[in-house]
Amino acid sequence: MQSLLEQIKKRRKELAFKQQDMLLRVGISRQQYQRLESKGNPRLDTLELIAKGLKSELLLIPQEKLNAVLAALAEDSEKPIGPDQLPEENKKSLTDNPWQGLLGDDE
Numbered sequence: 808m809q810s811l812l813e814q815i816k817k818r819r820k821e822l823a824f825k826q827q828d829m830l831l832r833v834g835i836s837r838q839q840y841q842r843l844e845s846k847g848n849p850r851l852d853t854l855e856l857i858a859k860g861l862k863s864e865l866l867l868i869p870q871e872k873l874n875a876v877l878a879a880l881a882e883d884s885e886k887p888i889g890p891d892q893l894p895e896e897n898k899k900s901l902t903d904n905p906w907q908g909l910l911g912d913d914e
Contacts, residue, residue, distance in 0.1 A: 811854075812847045818861045819844075832860035 809817065819826070826844070827837040833856045835843075843849050849857070858865045868876050 812844055815857060815861065816844050818863055822861060824861070829857070829860060833857055 819829075824832070825837075826840045829840040830836055833840070835853075835856075843853070843857075854865055
């Protein structure tokens with residue numbers, strides 16, 4: 808299993824964010840963010856900010872549930888989500904605003 812810092816870096820790259828993008832998303836400079844990814848020992852509040860900036864959540868998963876969670880995540884990533892699988896509130900908002908989420912930002 809990857810370390811938390813490796814997961815953060817992987818997630819940033821999946822979203823096609825550069826380290827310098829984190830200044831606008833989280834409020835920390837490229838140098839601070841680079842140091843965090845390479846050596847990091849961030850505070851919990853910093854991790855929470857980074858997770859939000861990377862459209863992610865921090866979770867504490869009990870070890871006895873880890874395999875079930877990983878299996879569920881793997882299964883979920885294999886299934887493409889279609890409009891019929893969206894919650895009703897998302898369907899309505901997409902009808903009202905077809906441009907919603909186009910740039911990958913729902914904020």
